[in-house]
Amino acid sequence: xxxxxxxxxxxxxxxxxxxxxxxxxxxxxxxxxxxxxxxxxxxxxxxxxxxxxxxxxxxxxxxxxxxxxxxxxxxxxxxxxxxxxxxxxxxxxxxxxxxxxxxxxxxxxxxxxxxxxxxxxxxxxxxxxxxxxxxxxxxxxxxxxxxxxxxxxxxxxxxxxxxxxxxxxxxxxxxxxxxxxxxxxxxxxxxxxxxxxxxxxxxxxxxxxxxxxxxxxxxxxxxxxxxxxxxxxxxxxxxxxxxxxxxxxxxxxxxxxxxxxxxxxxxxxxxxxxxxxxxxxxxxxxxxxxxxxxxxxxxxxxxxxxxxxxxxxxxxxxxxxxxxxxxxxxxxxxxxxxxxxxxxxxxxxxxxxxxxxxxxxxxxxxxxxxxxxxxxxxxxxxxxxxxxxxxxxxxxxxxxxxxxxxxxxxxxxxxxxxxxxxxxxxxxxxxxxxxxxxxxxxxxxxxxxxxxxxxxxxxxxxxxxxxxxxxxxxxxxxxxxxxxxxxxxxxxxxxxxxxxxxxxxxxxxxxxxxxx
Amino acid sequence: xxxxxxxxxxxxxxxxxxxxxxxxxxxxxxxxxxxxxxxxxxxxxxxxxxxxxxxxxxxxxxxxxxxxxxxxxxxxxxxxxxxxxxxxxxxxxxxxxxxxxxxxxxxxxxxxxxxxxxxxxxxxxxxxxxxxxxxxxxxxxxxxxxxxxxxxxxxxxxxxxxxxxxxxxxxxxxxxxxxxxxxxxxxxxxxxxxxxxxxxxxxxxxxxxxxxxxxxxxxxxxxxxxxxxxxxxxxxxxxxxxxxxxxxxxxxxxxxxxxxxxxxxxxxxxxxxxxxxxxxxxxxxxxxxxxxxxxxxxxxxxxxxxxxxxxxxxxxxxxxxxxxxxxxxxxxxxxxxxxxxxxxxxxxxxxxxxxxxxxxxxxxxxxxxxxxxxxxxxxxxx
Numbered sequence: 001x002x003x004x005x006x007x008x009x010x011x012x013x014x015x016x017x018x019x020x021x022x023x024x025x026x027x028x029x030x031x032x033x034x035x036x037x038x039x040x041x042x043x044x045x046x047x048x049x050x051x052x053x054x055x056x057x058x059x060x061x062x063x064x065x066x067x068x069x070x071x072x073x074x075x076x077x078x079x080x081x082x083x084x085x086x087x088x089x090x091x092x093x094x095x096x097x098x099x100x101x102x103x104x105x106x107x108x109x110x111x112x113x114x115x116x117x118x119x120x121x122x123x124x125x126x127x128x129x130x131x132x133x134x135x136x137x138x139x140x141x142x143x144x145x146x147x148x149x150x151x152x153x154x155x156x157x158x159x160x161x162x163x164x165x166x167x168x169x170x171x172x173x174x175x176x177x178x179x180x181x182x183x184x185x186x187x188x189x190x191x192x193x194x195x196x197x198x199x200x201x202x203x204x205x206x207x208x209x210x211x212x213x214x215x216x217x218x219x220x221x222x223x224x225x226x227x228x229x230x231x232x233x234x235x236x237x238x239x240x241x242x243x244x245x246x247x248x249x250x251x252x253x254x255x256x257x258x259x260x261x262x263x264x265x266x267x268x269x270x271x272x273x274x275x276x277x278x279x280x281x282x283x284x285x286x287x288x289x290x291x292x293x294x295x296x297x298x299x300x301x302x303x304x305x306x307x308x309x310x311x312x313x314x315x316x317x318x319x320x321x322x323x324x325x326x327x328x329x330x331x332x333x334x335x336x337x338x339x340x341x342x343x344x345x346x347x348x349x350x351x352x353x354x355x356x357x358x359x360x361x362x363x364x365x366x367x368x369x370x371x372x373x374x375x376x377x378x379x380x381x382x383x384x385x386x387x388x389x390x391x392x393x394x395x396x397x398x399x400x401x402x403x404x405x406x407x408x409x410x411x412x413x414x415x416x417x418x419x420x421x422x423x424x425x426x427x428x429x430x431x432x433x434x435x436x437x438x439x440x441x442x443x444x445x446x447x448x449x450x451x452x453x454x455x456x457x458x459x460x461x462x463x464x465x466x467x468x469x470x471x472x473x474x475x476x477x478x479x480x481x482x483x484x485x486x487x488x489x490x491x492x493x494x495x496x497x498x499x500x501x502x503x504x505x506x507x508x509x510x511x512x513x514x515x516x
Numbered sequence: 517x518x519x520x521x522x523x524x525x526x527x528x529x530x531x532x533x534x535x536x537x538x539x540x541x542x543x544x545x546x547x548x549x550x551x552x553x554x555x556x557x558x559x560x561x562x563x564x565x566x567x568x569x570x571x572x573x574x575x576x577x578x579x580x581x582x583x584x585x586x587x588x589x590x591x592x593x594x595x596x597x598x599x600x601x602x603x604x605x606x607x608x609x610x611x612x613x614x615x616x617x618x619x620x621x622x623x624x625x626x627x628x629x630x631x632x633x634x635x636x637x638x639x640x641x642x643x644x645x646x647x648x649x650x651x652x653x654x655x656x657x658x659x660x661x662x663x664x665x666x667x668x669x670x671x672x673x674x675x676x677x678x679x680x681x682x683x684x685x686x687x688x689x690x691x692x693x694x695x696x697x698x699x700x701x702x703x704x705x706x707x708x709x710x711x712x713x714x715x716x717x718x719x720x721x722x723x724x725x726x727x728x729x730x731x732x733x734x735x736x737x738x739x740x741x742x743x744x745x746x747x748x749x750x751x752x753x754x755x756x757x758x759x760x761x762x763x764x765x766x767x768x769x770x771x772x773x774x775x776x777x778x779x780x781x782x783x784x785x786x787x788x789x790x791x792x793x794x795x796x797x798x799x800x801x802x803x804x805x806x807x808x809x810x811x812x813x814x815x816x817x818x819x820x821x822x823x824x825x826x827x828x829x830x831x832x833x834x835x836x837x838x839x840x841x842x843x844x845x846x847x848x849x850x851x852x853x854x855x856x857x858x859x860x861x862x863x864x865x866x867x868x869x870x871x872x873x874x875x876x877x878x879x880x881x882x883x884x885x886x887x888x889x890x891x892x893x894x895x896x897x898x
Binding site: 314315317337338339341342348350355356357358359360361362366369370371373374377380381382384385388389392404405406424 | 705708709711712713714715766767768769771772774775778779781782783784785786787788789841845846
């Protein structure tokens with residue numbers, strides 16, 4: 001049966017090595033025409049390297065093995081060659097020019113033109129047709145920078161369609177989308193599949209993969225472990241995880257024994273106005289408590305205002321005309337600047353560790369001490385030895401894997417980078433730790449380590465506020481969950497009463513009443 | 517092997533400076549390192565070095581300052597007007613000029629840090645403003661000469677308390693003393709690092725590096741001592757270098773500037789007042805540009821309307837040759853100083869060789885590009 005459908009892409013015996021590392025070893029990948037083929041694996045398993053081989057970023061000759069596409073062996077010298085055949089890759093960091101319009105972006109480098117003069121009417125007409133195909137209801141003249149991530153992604157797909165795409169490669173496409181947006185994207189992939197466009201989907205979100213994938217190839221340590229066929233029988237998430245980590249991961253979350261004490265942290269009637277649009281309230285009177293040793297979650301869709309809330313609490317880093325009070329141990333604290341918030345006992349682990357959490361060019365030691373330099377610098381002069389000791393302590397405590405403490409954090413894996421961020425904030429000795437998407441883009445194994453660490457901190461009496469877009473994560477870790485919708489808490493659920501359905505239900509009801 | 521490679525990359529610019537010096541020493545038949553020429557070389561580059569110290573911090577913080585040449589000229593003009601035309605005493609005049617420089621820096625810094633205008637634009641404006649103001653202040657003419665006491669800032673030498681005839685003993689003693697101090701400090705730091713199990717360079721490399729520093733220092737001071745001794749401005753420069761190196765490498769203030777340039781958002785969310793810090797780097801730059809303007813005016817003994825023009829280019833080039841990154845967050849004070857001297861030695865050597873000003877510029881431009889190319893290439897490979 002499976003042999004009837006011919007392979008669109010066949011990669012055989014792919015090997016690729018860098019100085020000192022064998023990144024890929026004898027990898028096999030077979031994608032049939034018109035199928036959604038998921039590639040899963042932990043960070044560092046070789047997924048992106050494989051895609052770079054396929055798209056020609058690593059030119060023919062720099063790797064072993066062979067690539068067959070559309071029935072003929074291919075040797076790509078660069079991305080241009082693979083794009084010519086309709087192999088288009090959409091990276092996690094979208095490659096659009098924010099100050100150009102949708103139409104200009106879609107046809108960038110490929111403009112319909114006569115003698116170098118762009119035919120704007122043709123460009124707009126063709127863009128409109130492409131936008132209809134991807135279901136994006138926007139004018140081709142809209143600037144891309146004004147669109148949200150989900151719509152930008154649709155623009156990328158329209159751009160791929162304009163290049164007669166036959167094999168679309170999506171690298172972590174839903175990492176920064178909320179549930180509805182993700183669902184819409186997956187529906188679009190199914191639609192493209194029905195039009196005969198094959199798709200390679202790289203993702204950490206196993207629930208989405210089980211929904212849409214026709215086949216799943218599992219990579220581990222640079223080698224193909226197995227290819228699972230989902231058409232014959234559905235494949236469970238646990239089955240995939242077993243392939244990825246090489247063992248049964250019975251618990252994706254640590255077993256918790258919370259001992260919850262008195263209220264340590266309290267926010268009363270917190271209101272924040274939009275940074276650019278005066279008068280528009282983004283946070284509309286939030287009240288929140290966190291008890292000693294308790295992990296409190298905040299659920300909500302993208303744009304509900306969760307990150308804005310956290311940032312405004314943390315030194316008024318977002319918004320204006322902020323009002324309301326913040327109490328720690330029953331006493332009002334001043335959080336009007338970041339340094340005051342830190343001094344009062346707050347710490348905020350950002351959702352964007354590369355963009356606003358780490359100094360990537362700098363080493364581990366300097367990153368760890370950054371938020372509490374005074375503690376290693378009596379009189380303003382840094383005691384290098386003491387600073388080093390601090391970092392060494394956290395390296396051991398959090399099991400930060402690195403070649404040495406002088407390693408640049410930009411070279412670390414996502415999970416280890418996140419541990420450096422955590423170390424930085426633990427060193428400020430916070431009473432309340434706010435974690436914003438602490439496991440985004442981190443592989444399954446490292447996630448478990450981060451969860452264990454969070455649990456240990458809570459057990460030590462720390463108050464924890466956990467913001468996450470992944471409902472299973474909130475359900476697996478939290479003692480209590482606030483559901484946020486459009487700047488308000490619309491439900492507060494104790495862990496035993498919470499479920500994905502109840503959380504989504506609370507959001508949908510709130511949206512319905514808001515519109516009514 | 518790997519430590520050697522690492523060392524070569526870290527000290528690549530120092531090695532380049534040595535190679536360039538040897539090259540010109542040979543090409544000029546030994547004229548380059550003559551005591552008289554060496555003294556001139558230091559005096560000629562002192563104001564570039566002084567400004568490079570401030571510029572390095574500005575660049576590390578992620579900004580640029582194009583106005584330093586004009587500010588330098590403007591402050592020279594101000595000094596001339598105050599001392600020559602209004603008869604101010606040198607000390608109050610110098611203090612007023614430094615304050616004026618800091619104020620200029622503060623104004624530009626405010627526009628960059630608080631009004632969020634790109635530093636390139638702010639300081640481009642400043643460059644035009646102060647170029648025009650120096651012309652206006654001097655009414656288009658040269659003003660001089662300065663009082664003797666002021667001239668000594670640039671053309672004076674430290675006194676010889678020992679009275680040692682042909683050899684300036686205090687100068688030699690100062691060089692030896694400094695060398696001993698540096699080795700002692702380095703040994704102490706190494707001992708501490710080993711005690712705390714930190715990564716250190718191999719003992720051979722450590723010994724070689726220190727031997728090279730001692731040899732260079734002693735040779736320099738001995739050579740200068742055989743002429744008139746250490747110039748005052750060299751002492752000033754050495755003190756400032758030590759101070760800025762210390763601030764950049766060892767203090768929380770310096771560390772925060774690196775974090776600001778490396779990732780402003782991360783720095784802000786770590787409790788660093790990034791705006792105030794940006795503001796202060798410009799205030800500091802203004803004060804140093806003023807100091808450089810004073811040194812330059814004292815050296816020429818007149819203030820001319822064209823003084824300082826184009827200095828900003830040499831200063832910025834010095835920082836980039838010395839390994840600073842145009843995107844901020846990376847760069848060393850010692851690197852900027854070495855970069856300044858690479859430019860200085862080339863200027864001086866090519867002048868001795870009689871190469872015209874036309875080709876001098878071409879060669880300097882190529883050296884800047886080559887230095888940055890090698891740096892970027894190394895970083896991408898690492």
